Amino acid sequence: MPAFIPGLELSRRFYTDAVRPLLEEAAPGIPHSAARLGSGSEVLGFDTERSADHEWGPRLQVFLRSRDVSRHSGRIRHLLAEHLPKTFHGYPTHFAPTGDGDVRVMRPTQGPVHHRVEVTHVSSWFTATLGFDPTSPITTADWLATPTQLLAEATGGAVFHDGLHVLTPARTALRWYPHDLWLHILACQWTRISHEEAFVGRCGEVGDELGSAVVAARLVRDLMRLCLLMDRRYPPYSKWLGSAFARTSAGDRLTPSLRAALAATDWRTREEHLSTAYETVAALHNDLSLTDRIDPTTRPYHTRPFRVLRAERFARALTARISDRTIRELPMTGTVDQFVDSTEVLGRAETAREVGRKGIG
Numbered sequence: 001m002p003a004f005i006p007g008l009e010l011s012r013r014f015y016t017d018a019v020r021p022l023l024e025e026a027a028p029g030i031p032h033s034a035a036r037l038g039s040g041s042e043v044l045g046f047d048t049e050r051s052a053d054h055e056w057g058p059r060l061q062v063f064l065r066s067r068d069v070s071r072h073s074g075r076i077r078h079l080l081a082e083h084l085p086k087t088f089h090g091y092p093t094h095f096a097p098t099g100d101g102d103v104r105v106m107r108p109t110q111g112p113v114h115h116r117v118e119v120t121h122v123s124s125w126f127t128a129t130l131g132f133d134p135t136s137p138i139t140t141a142d143w144l145a146t147p148t149q150l151l152a153e154a155t156g157g158a159v160f161h162d163g164l165h166v167l168t169p170a171r172t173a174l175r176w177y178p179h180d181l182w183l184h185i186l187a188c189q190w191t192r193i194s195h196e197e198a199f200v201g202r203c204g205e206v207g208d209e210l211g212s213a214v215v216a217a218r219l220v221r222d223l224m225r226l227c228l229l230m231d232r233r234y235p236p237y238s239k240w241l242g243s244a245f246a247r248t249s250a251g252d253r254l255t256p257s258l259r260a261a262l263a264a265t266d267w268r269t270r271e272e273h274l275s276t277a278y279e280t281v282a283a284l285h286n287d288l289s290l291t292d293r294i295d296p297t298t299r300p301y302h303t304r305p306f307r308v309l310r311a312e313r314f315a316r317a318l319t320a321r322i323s324d325r326t327i328r329e330l331p332m333t334g335t336v337d338q339f340v341d342s343t344e345v346l347g348r349a350e351t352a353r354e355v356g357r358k359g360i361g
Helices: 007-026 049-053 066-083 122-130 140-144 148-155 167-173 179-196 199-205 209-230 238-246 251-263 267-288 312-320 349-359
Strands: 033-036 059-063 095-097 104-106 116-120 158-162 299-301 304-308
Touching: 007 033, 007 059, 007 066, 007 158, 059 122, 066 116, 066 122, 116 122, 122 148, 122 167, 122 349, 140 179, 140 349, 158 167, 179 209, 179 312, 199 209, 199 267, 199 304, 209 238, 209 251, 209 267, 238 251, 251 267, 267 304
Parallel strands: 059 116
Antiparallel strands: 033 059, 033 158, 095 104, 299 304
16 A cells, blocks of 8 residues: 555545546536545544555545436546546555445456545435434434434535535534533433442442443443533544544543543442542533532442442533523433444434434433
């Protein structure tokens, strides 16, 4: 392989130098937008040389007006297949099947290029990706039933050209949750923590260090996701959660405590490091000024000798600040990925929406 070029930059150059001239030949005068959005580590900015082994390379979306998709998409795809360069900056532009479903990988070819330039319409692409169209008003159900990974994919990446003047406003509408809904989602995340924070000690007390460690790992993940939500960043799925967390404002401060909690071999040490992390995150909450200041110190769990934050205090305070009564009365389940942990659900927009709608009643 040639010297590594980050995928977004490779796709940007590919559009400018190879795809756009052919678009102007295939459909002269037809407005379009171009971007690299959707799935792929490069969209989130986490790609490395390893990423090139599948579904990575010179690829992008070209968006046309709805009427122009039916009129011109076939000719555009054909012209690209016949006239795109076989390689671009040393990378093959042909994507060959791997035998693993629809997964493809860059391979040299002497024939037409099976390219990864998707020609589509803005509303169609977003509906297929998210399950709804953000060029229309976004409902509370739309927000809550959409996994944060999919929202990260739709708002990440880069727009190379927006001749339609539709793509950028749609992404702007998706940039972050409405304020009251954000408060609700934060409250739901604090609630998740409140449900299990006492179990690290309780499991350890009965000699179940393995169970205590499992609970601690769940709490670490919930704290990481909470910090991303506090930073107004959509938490990605597990592969990139740590990488995304490291970029938050709390990453440097919290990582030592979280790693120590995960590495601990006894529950008391585990609880000590988690308590430090709880107090750090609680202080971050106070810094946001979303509620009145809440005491960030840990304390015993009722009469039991386990150190906890009593995270439900933060959930209650946030809920009290929600002015929209409809949102304030939502069940404390939050977004679909706050109560579902299944790739089979969260990786499919329509399935996630079906489950999410049931979760919010």
